[in-house]
Amino acid sequence: MESPNESSQNARMELANRLFFRLYQCANMLHKTGSRAVETEGLTTQQWAVLGALSRPKAEGGMSVGDLARYLMVSRQNLSGVLSRMERDGHLGSAPDGRDRRSRLITMTDYGRKVWIEQAQPKIYDYYEQALEGFSVNDTAHALHYLLKMLENMKRIDEGHEPGIADETEG
DSSP states (O other): OOOHHHHHHHHHHHHHHHHHHHHHHHHHHHHHHHHHHHGGGTOOHHHHHHHHHHTSGGGTTOEEHHHHHHHHTOOHHHHHHHHHHHHHTTSEEEEEOSSOTTSEEEEEOHHHHHIIIIIIHHHHHHHHHHHTTTOOHHHHHHHHHHHHHHHHHHHHHHHTOOOOGGGGGOO
């Protein structure tokens, strides 16, 4: 027979399993439905995230590939392909970083900024409205709080991780 402590632990693990599976499903649906929301602009959710990161006032002068990868929490390898396609499509430019000539500085082009502000953002905001239907401002704030708390815990787990083969598939 289970002790009350074991029973509590089993219930906690069952809840954790359900939570992480739903988070996995949400991530997959964000990729699928989010990409659909901006596909007429020729964007994917990964490209949407890159434009969003580069549109922040803090990134006005551009970001190195390494800083952008760290900010988006993806591998440099996965980001490299996305950046190449975005540069080819005219959304981004790159130049050697004046502080470190070995590093490239990624910036949003005027065309990329126009696509981001005039075309993508209105559709993204519509998407947010639909995805958050039935959420109060308080619900949204609480969800954000708990996701940030979980993200911080995951970052601590990642800090103890030795880079290896598994890192090649991050994204």
